[in-house]
Amino acid sequence: VLLIDNFTTMSIKFLHKFATNLPSDTIEENYTRQVPKAAFSYVKPRIPSHPKLIHISKEVQNLIGFSDDFIQSETFLQLVSGAEIISNAKPFAMNYAGHQFGNWAGQLGDGRAIVLGEIEHNNQVFTLQLKGAGATPYSRRADGLAVLRSSIREHLCSEAMFNLGVPTTRSLSLISTGDEVLRDVMYNGNPAMEKGAIVCRIAPSFIRFGSFELFSSQNDIENLKLLADYTISNYYTEIQVEGKEKYIEFFNNVAENTREMIVHWQRVGFVHGVMNTDNMSIHGITIDYGPYGWLEDYNPNWTPNTTDAEGKRYRFGNQANIALWNLYQLANALYPLIEEAEPLENILNTFAKKYDEDFSEMMWRKLGITSKKEENDQLIQQLLYNLEQTETDYTIFFRNLNQIHKTDSVEDCISKINFAFYKPEEVTGIILETWHFWFAQYLTILKEETASDNERKSQINSVNPKYVLRNYMAQTAIELAEKEDYSLVDELYTLLLNPYNEQPEFEKWFAKRPDWARQKIGSSMLSCSS
Numbered sequence: 001v002l003l004i005d006n007f008t009t010m011s012i013k014f015l016h017k018f019a020t021n022l023p024s025d026t027i028e029e030n031y032t033r034q035v036p037k038a039a040f041s042y043v044k045p046r047i048p049s050h051p052k053l054i055h056i057s058k059e060v061q062n063l064i065g066f067s068d069d070f071i072q073s074e075t076f077l078q079l080v081s082g083a084e085i086i087s088n089a090k091p092f093a094m095n096y097a098g099h100q101f102g103n104w105a106g107q108l109g110d111g112r113a114i115v116l117g118e119i120e121h122n123n124q125v126f127t128l129q130l131k132g133a134g135a136t137p138y139s140r141r142a143d144g145l146a147v148l149r150s151s152i153r154e155h156l157c158s159e160a161m162f163n164l165g166v167p168t169t170r171s172l173s174l175i176s177t178g179d180e181v182l183r184d185v186m187y188n189g190n191p192a193m194e195k196g197a198i199v200c201r202i203a204p205s206f207i208r209f210g211s212f213e214l215f216s217s218q219n220d221i222e223n224l225k226l227l228a229d230y231t232i233s234n235y236y237t238e239i240q241v242e243g244k245e246k247y248i249e250f251f252n253n254v255a256e257n258t259r260e261m262i263v264h265w266q267r268v269g270f271v272h273g274v275m276n277t278d279n280m281s282i283h284g285i286t287i288d289y290g291p292y293g294w295l296e297d298y299n300p301n302w303t304p305n306t307t308d309a310e311g312k313r314y315r316f317g318n319q320a321n322i323a324l325w326n327l328y329q330l331a332n333a334l335y336p337l338i339e340e341a342e343p344l345e346n347i348l349n350t351f352a353k354k355y356d357e358d359f360s361e362m363m364w365r366k367l368g369i370t371s372k373k374e375e376n377d378q379l380i381q382q383l384l385y386n387l388e389q390t391e392t393d394y395t396i397f398f399r400n401l402n403q404i405h406k407t408d409s410v411e412d413c414i415s416k417i418n419f420a421f422y423k424p425e426e427v428t429g430i431i432l433e434t435w436h437f438w439f440a441q442y443l444t445i446l447k448e449e450t451a452s453d454n455e456r457k458s459q460i461n462s463v464n465p466k467y468v469l470r471n472y473m474a475q476t477a478i479e480l481a482e483k484e485d486y487s488l489v490d491e492l493y494t495l496l497l498n499p500y501n502e503q504p505e506f507e508k509w510f511a512k513r514p515d516w517a518r519q520k521i522g523s524s525m526l527s528c529s530s
Helices: 017-021 058-064 074-081 148-164 209-217 221-235 244-268 316-338 342-367 374-389 394-403 410-420 429-448 453-463 471-481 487-495 504-509
Strands: 040-042 052-056 092-094 097-100 103-107 113-121 124-131 170-183 192-203
Touching: 017 040, 017 113, 017 221, 052 074, 052 487, 058 113, 058 124, 058 148, 058 170, 058 192, 074 170, 074 192, 097 209, 103 209, 148 170, 148 192, 148 471, 148 487, 209 221, 209 316, 221 244, 221 316, 244 316, 244 342, 316 342, 342 374, 342 394, 342 453, 374 429, 394 410, 394 453, 410 429, 471 487, 487 504
Parallel strands: none
Antiparallel strands: 040 092, 052 170, 092 113, 097 103, 113 124, 124 192, 170 192
16 A cells, blocks of 8 residues: 555555566576576666656556556655655566667667556556666666656657557656766767656556567577467457467567557658667557657658668668568567468568558558559659658648648649748759649549548648657757756647647747757767667
């Protein structure tokens, strides 16, 4: 039972499903090491010197059933800062392996994340995890802590993505620890002290592709089967078959969920930045918000990750290919339970075909087109070509298509999307001609559509957000927060609760990236350092 202000009580009962059903590390001391034949290690969070609640997600608070009184209590602060082991919590760090930037990295695990346990509310189970709460056996050479900069980005982005309709982990709270953390932001030999912070994030579970890769790579088939059976019985309850068919169906469902997630990423212009297999959730939800970003100008080769700047493995236009590559690694990990390659290969082959179909359908919806015709696919390809010819803001361009009417001229159309061009004065000559040609085709298709202009506007507004968490916006909030001014964190959180709504009071955020943010660290590209 948790004692809280004014002597009301709220009980939190952690379920310990993961910890009860899967093997634990036999060593209890917390030092860096290889941990064989274990899905997790029990650890205690590092006690922060002066924890302070910076921000709470009211939506997540309601989702998991925490009362306002509890949120405002000292007990809640102790819970989400790791200052005390609350109730029957048995904190642990998860063990998993993975491929990083296409290379096998072996054991990885939760280097700075600690699971408090699962809770149940309204017949839903939620796993609570603290990110930045201290070292674990999987921290390797790191300290297990997180800084305010990266924690603000994770907290805001988790909730922004959810409200965009993108499958994602959620963030309950953002805490400053009162401690300083040493970080080399650009990995260039210039470390500096930064403010420490902790995010309490929420998901059905934090099981990853790499969780399966771990046991498979160790040839630990017994625990591989145990993990697969646990995941299916708790999170894929619709699977009723047994034997190898169960694992085939499981893999198929994971592939389907992953594909849907990637289509959503492409729809809103989100770039994850570090799609390693240990950063891929078994639920098909976006996890691990590190050096992410949203497209400013449409550039399929853009990656927000400085570590990936040369190879651009995780660039915007390659995310579907990487998801498929990661699914190949998961298929290899599950193979010992199936011992047949063909059904896995069929699922992987279907992924690419279905993705192309889903992508086309998603783009038609972004354009407000309902009829499926071959020439409409050609229209998409021509548009993507045009968007690359001059800097064109991805979010603004698609949102401003809501202003176009069937009776417009080509010149009217170009005038209405002119705001999306970063350098409109350069849209001349052959570039202007290609836009004339494209809008002429677009208007022809719109005139054949049965939907009215208003109906199409509603359709366009429902899939093309007006507001996204651009890097310069997050960076501006971070710079204020480092001066203990959290007003912009709150403003951006409020704005991003309704990203598809007009919100005239926030119109200033419907803007292209400012010139000052073009090359500024944190506003353009980021490192994995957090």
